[in-house]
Amino acid sequence: MTSLLKNSELSIEKADKIVSETLNSCDDGELYIEDTKSETIVLDDNKIKSSNYTSDLGYGFRAVTGDTVAYSHSNEISEKSLKNSSDNLKSTLKNNSGTYNSEIKKTNQKLYKDIDPIESKSMKSKIELLNNMNEYARSKDSSVKQVTASLLAEKKNIEIIRSGGELLSDNRPLVRINMSVMVEKNGRKETGVYGIGGRQDYDEYLKNDNWKKVCDEAFRIANTNIESKPSPAGEMKVVLGPGWPAILIHEAVGHGLEGDFNRKKTSAFHDLVGKKVASKGVTIIDDGTIDNRRGSLNIDDEGTPTERTVLIEDGILKNFMQDRLNARLMNTKSTGNGRRESYKHVVMPRMRNTIMLGGTNTQEQMIKSVDKGIFAVSFGGGQVDITSGKFVFNCTEAYEIINGKVGAPIKGATLIGDGPSSLKEILMVGNDMMLDPGIGTCGKAGQGVPVGVGQPSLLINNMTVGGTQL
Amino acid sequence: MIKDQDYLKKIADICLSKSKKLGSTDASILVQSSVSENINVRNKKLDGSERSENLGVVLTTYLGKKKSSIASSNLKESNLKELVDRCIETMKITPEDEYNSLPDKDLHFSGLKDLDLYDETHLSNEDKINYIKEAEDEAFSNNKIVNTNGSGFGENKSNFLLANSNGFSDGYKTSQFTAYCEVVSKSNGSMERDYEYTSKRFYNDILKPKELGSIAADHAVKKLNPKKIKSEKISLIFDKRISKNFLSIFASAISSSAIAKGTTFLKDKLNQKVFNTEININDRGDIKKANGSRYFDSEGIGIINLDLIKNGILQDYLIDTYNGKKINRKSNGRASGTTNLYFENGSKTFSELIKSEKKLLYIKETIGHGTNIINGDYSVGASGIMIENGEFSYPVSEITIAGNLNNIFQNITLADDLEFNYSTNSPTMHVEGMIVGGK
Numbered sequence: 001m002t003s004l005l006k007n008s009e010l011s012i013e014k015a016d017k018i019v020s021e022t023l024n025s026c027d028d029g030e031l032y033i034e035d036t037k038s039e040t041i042v043l044d045d046n047k048i049k050s051s052n053y054t055s056d057l058g059y060g061f062r063a064v065t066g067d068t069v070a071y072s073h074s075n076e077i078s079e080k081s082l083k084n085s086s087d088n089l090k091s092t093l094k095n096n097s098g099t100y101n102s103e104i105k106k107t108n109q110k111l112y113k114d115i116d117p118i119e120s121k122s123m124k125s126k127i128e129l130l131n132n133m134n135e136y137a138r139s140k141d142s143s144v145k146q147v148t149a150s151l152l153a154e155k156k157n158i159e160i161i162r163s164g165g166e167l168l169s170d171n172r173p174l175v176r177i178n179m180s181v182m183v184e185k186n187g188r189k190e191t192g193v194y195g196i197g198g199r200q201d202y203d204e205y206l207k208n209d210n211w212k213k214v215c216d217e218a219f220r221i222a223n224t225n226i227e228s229k230p231s232p233a234g235e236m237k238v239v240l241g242p243g244w245p246a247i248l249i250h251e252a253v254g255h256g257l258e259g260d261f262n263r264k265k266t267s268a269f270h271d272l273v274g275k276k277v278a279s280k281g282v283t284i285i286d287d288g289t290i291d292n293r294r295g296s297l298n299i300d301d302e303g304t305p306t307e308r309t310v311l312i313e314d315g316i317l318k319n320f321m322q323d324r325l326n327a328r329l330m331n332t333k334s335t336g337n338g339r340r341e342s343y344k345h346v347v348m349p350r351m352r353n354t355i356m357l358g359g360t361n362t363q364e365q366m367i368k369s370v371d372k373g374i375f376a377v378s379f380g381g382g383q384v385d386i387t388s389g390k391f392v393f394n395c396t397e398a399y400e401i402i403n404g405k406v407g408a409p410i411k412g413a414t415l416i417g418d419g420p421s422s423l424k425e426i427l428m429v430g431n432d433m434m435l436d437p438g439i440g441t442c443g444k445a446g447q448g449v450p451v452g453v454g455q456p457s458l459l460i461n462n463m464t465v466g467g468t469q470l
Numbered sequence: 471m472i473k474d475q476d477y478l479k480k481i482a483d484i485c486l487s488k489s490k491k492l493g494s495t496d497a498s499i500l501v502q503s504s505v506s507e508n509i510n511v512r513n514k515k516l517d518g519s520e521r522s523e524n525l526g527v528v529l530t531t532y533l534g535k536k537k538s539s540i541a542s543s544n545l546k547e548s549n550l551k552e553l554v555d556r557c558i559e560t561m562k563i564t565p566e567d568e569y570n571s572l573p574d575k576d577l578h579f580s581g582l583k584d585l586d587l588y589d590e591t592h593l594s595n596e597d598k599i600n601y602i603k604e605a606e607d608e609a610f611s612n613n614k615i616v617n618t619n620g621s622g623f624g625e626n627k628s629n630f631l632l633a634n635s636n637g638f639s640d641g642y643k644t645s646q647f648t649a650y651c652e653v654v655s656k657s658n659g660s661m662e663r664d665y666e667y668t669s670k671r672f673y674n675d676i677l678k679p680k681e682l683g684s685i686a687a688d689h690a691v692k693k694l695n696p697k698k699i700k701s702e703k704i705s706l707i708f709d710k711r712i713s714k715n716f717l718s719i720f721a722s723a724i725s726s727s728a729i730a731k732g733t734t735f736l737k738d739k740l741n742q743k744v745f746n747t748e749i750n751i752n753d754r755g756d757i758k759k760a761n762g763s764r765y766f767d768s769e770g771i772g773i774i775n776l777d778l779i780k781n782g783i784l785q786d787y788l789i790d791t792y793n794g795k796k797i798n799r800k801s802n803g804r805a806s807g808t809t810n811l812y813f814e815n816g817s818k819t820f821s822e823l824i825k826s827e828k829k830l831l832y833i834k835e836t837i838g839h840g841t842n843i844i845n846g847d848y849s850v851g852a853s854g855i856m857i858e859n860g861e862f863s864y865p866v867s868e869i870t871i872a873g874n875l876n877n878i879f880q881n882i883t884l885a886d887d888l889e890f891n892y893s894t895n896s897p898t899m900h901v902e903g904m905i906v907g908g909k
Binding site: 016034044047048049050051052053054055056057058067068069072073074075076081085123124127133146163182184188189191193229231233234235264265266268284328346380381382383384385386387388390391392393394402409410413414416417418459464466467468469470 | 512515516517518519521522523524525526537538539540541542543545546549553557558560563564565567569595600619620639654661662663693698701702703730731732733735777783796837838839840842844845846850851853867868869870871872873874905906907908
């Protein structure tokens, strides 16, 4: 019945036998097989710069006992190779013995279609689209000096074989359309970047000339930044726009609520379950079940169905995000957050779509209430130090707020804060909850996985803004 | 076991001959094999082991000025042929790009391979575990260290073959031994983490486990109970593990791809003063046993040494074949980026540097991605230690540091403590007058 082993030298029966025999004396583990096809086409400097197609097939064999994980992966799919891996796992775990937990929840969840987004659009029409995007963006203004546009599509099919022969599978499509525009005016250069995507065919995202909106937005951001003035430095009030700025939530609290850091007691949140960690009215969830979203999965990379996990409810810390290993060691259940970048990587608790739910205030109310502060509309990357709780992120579009009014755009500001305390500094939660456009990739321990974020507009009482203007 | 050159060559030949048969005018191929074994230990107990075997191929085919690439880890002959087919089909409908071509034949590497880049030492898992446990033991001997985030030891061996239809075919083995120790310190309600890291081609060159553990512990303890300071303009000292980042930024700003597109603040700065006259930056690929050393780049072009900055003046870019053509320059073997990139030593000692002003902020860590190569704006989160009258006084955190790289580069003074620990290396660095964002 398995399709991924179909053309290999390894039969499903042999694989089953080796898996069961290896994992019988362990607490947990599985054979994870992955077949990924991906295609990237980049237009840069007026030319199709590259078209790359990648086909990757391999397995990762994992055995877990107590808190020790043995992992062996290879892209040679054969009985000999799998036996070598099995020997390797056994030698790591030789002094430990466990009881295999064969319990795993079943699901019929179908959050996206089993499609191949690479094949469903011809190469010719993809090249034509990139050329159109390039021409359209350049035609917007003579100040547009450089354009980079790219199309990325992936079809990742996974299979998980557990001890006892249980087989779980998921077929995951993913696309992303990106645009970067550089504008040069009066000797200044600024860029604007925008993108869209998710787990549907390209055409779903290209309806109604939607690609033009992607170009418009990238140009608008670059053009805004050309007029920007130096950012102020120091502590002040910050209004965050809805949608993508929720990477603040992802960095400030998301990572700190992942099971591994809390099991190891290295997260600033590890002893705060049941306690107030955020202002009243703040509810944060991690949801793997939203149709077609970039961070959604039918099952996670251990085979557990994803779910909507409430992390913080009305300010109170409720749950951590768990994979099977950390859940077992913390006497709880996996929340379906066990993820890995590929068969080459070990499973860790990772976020899916991390969202702060909407409140009652309007963005206008927030801005009106600020005498001196900044209004941050879009961000580049962020980063967090789990242990100290400090996080940063970089504004790619922000404005000063003076006396309750949005003023001039400011450039290159970095915001830095302390995760646990900044959540308590939230003064207003907006009624305009929005999800991001489907572009996020989260990095942890060298592994990147697609994620989503969402939030309403927020007013934060006090954050440190890093600029050059004292 | 990593595959030998004969095995890699066989795969390369299958792909090259198949693509020629299907009508490509040129082709290049990279076949790689690697085996890595990693051990993770946490709180002196085995946390995990990981063994990975990787085999992969990247093929680029040309039809005149048309080009397309495929990559795969599935090296079954039937699959390879299918992929070459696909690559050729895509190539045919991809528009021409006048700059596409194989590299200049005359620049192909041909010479001795005598840099000592491979150490065949193999450590058993037991040996790896013992090394890293000894490091953690040492860290825990500091009574403020209460936990670890995990420490690890990795051994990586790889072999590759690069070949093209112009007759280039060469490859070699490399090795890398890596160990890190990341610990958590705690005192008076403050919890901090920090690390030390060592990575060398030869096992005998990495830090001894006791040094690794004690340095990591020392870093983490020195961060405890930090203060936040007021926003101000102040001179900064960058620790060596941070100062080298400015070299990486510099390297991306002088890559021929950024120069050709105009997306760098160092465009049109060739032969101009980019740093102050005290500063020299070199990129040398021929240092024996060094992490960044290589014989040729990813196109097969031999590495030449570059004096990128001489007395503050920009002498050269980092050039590959494609972007070189756009700016009318020959490749200097930097299609894979820099090799061993470093600032030459300055004239001051570390102690002179930290005594050079009454009050200085010593930066030990930066977080965030706040570097804009296009206009040189720099703004990152940071933590470090305040220096008053030449003495380290108290840790500082939750601040930002900001400036523009055009100014930062002109205001650098370097100490004389350069060491070749990584592939990019810098002495301790003093930068005058940057803006710190705090309270």
